[in-house]
Amino acid sequence: MEINQISIYFHWPFCQSKCPYCDFNSHVRTHIDHTNWLKAYINNIDLWKEKINPSIIQSIYFGGGTPSLMETRSISVILEHLCKNFTLSEDVEISLEANPSSVEKKKFREFSSLGVNRISIGVQSFNDKDLRTLGRTHSSKEAIEAVDIANSEFLNVNFDLIYGRQFQKILDWEKELTFAQSLGSKHLSLYQLSIEKGTAFGNLYSAGKLKGLPNQELSKKFFLTTYKLCKNNNFYSYEISNFAKKGFECFHNLNYWKCGNFISIGPGGHGRYKQNNSRYSYHNVKNPENWLDKSLKKINPIFEIEKLSKLEHFEEFILMGLRTDKGINLKHVQENTGYEINMKKLNYLKNFKFISLKNNNLRLLLKGKIVLDKVIQEILI
C-alpha cells in the first residue's frame, strides 16, 4: 500500500438503547465481553500492521454506536498498541463520540488523560420533550452538564444537534441554536432530521404516522437559519452539516471528504486506500458477533475489497468534495481519475449562482448547498 498519511476509525457497535431515527450499525446487548472486544480490535490492528507501515497516522476516531461506553482500559490499550507499532503524527487528532449520560461524563477526564483530544457529544436537542420523542435517555440539563465537563477537559469539543424535528418552529430553533453557540464548544455538527428506511421513524413514516415533519419550504428555512446563525457567531461552515471556529475543523472527517486514505476497524466499518495507483474500497462484516468471532480467530473480517473504477473514483471526489466549503480542484480530480466535468453544465450552474468556479476550484454557493443532491445529480448525469 502506498500510503503516507492515514486515518484510523474504530467502530463500537453498541448503545444503551436504539434511537428511533438512527440507522447506524448500532445495537443493544445485555452482555458485552469487553475483554474479547479489546482482543478483536488488537488482532485487527496487527492484521493491518504490515499493510499500513510506514505510514503516519494523522487521526484516530472512535465512533459508533456509543464508544464512550467502552471500558477506558480498552481505549488505553488500543492507543498504546498503536503508539508501539506505528508512527503517530505529532499533532495526531484523537476523537471519541460520547453520549451525555452520567456514567459517561465521569469518564471524560480519563479519556483525556489517555490522549483523546477531541470529544463529540450527541446532544441532539436542548428541549426535553423533543429529547423524549427522539428516544434519548438524557435530559437537556444532563446534556448541558456534559458539554461543560467536556469543555473543562478538552480544548476541542463538538456536539451534535438534530433540527427540522417534528413540530419544531423556526423561532424555537433560533433560540436553541443561539443557546448552543453560547456554551463555549468550538465545533457543532447540525443535522436536519432525515427519515431512514428500516428505522422506527422510517416505519412510522411509511405508515403515514409520523406527523409534523417540515415540508420542503420549511426545511429550506431551517437550513438558512442555521447558516445565518453560525455565520453571525463565527462558526465557519466548513462542511454542509459541520461548523467550527477557525482551526477546529475535524481533521478526520475532512480526510473522508477529501478522499484521503482511511482504514476502519470494527463491524460494518468501511475503508479506502490507494495501492499501485488504484483506489480500493472495503467493508468489514456488519454483524457484531460475526465480526467478533472472525477477529478472535484472527480471520480477516473484511468481506469485500473492491477496486474502484476511475469513474467511481471521480464520482466519489464530486460526492464528497462538494460537501466541503473549500470544494474540489478540477485539475487534481482530472489527474487522478482521467475524468472531466462537462463545462456546459458547470457554466449553467454558475450562471444560476449554484456554484463558484475560479482557477479550477469548484465549490457550492449557499443556493447550491440548499439543493446539494440535485446539483450533484446534475453534474454526474
Ligand SMILES: C[S@@+](CC[C@H](N)C(=O)[O-])C[C@H]1O[C@@H](n2cnc3c(N)ncnc32)[C@H](O)[C@@H]1O
Ligand atoms: C453515531 S451518532 C453519535 C454518537 C452517539 N451515539 C449519540 O447518538 O449521541 C452520530 C450522529 O448522527 C446524527 N444522526 C443519526 N441519525 C440521524 C438522522 N436520521 N437524522 C439526522 N441526524 C442523525 C445524530 O446527531 C448523531 O449524534
Ligand code: SF4
Ligand atoms: S443515535 Fe447514537 S445513541 Fe442513538 S442509536 Fe444511533 S448511535 Fe446509538
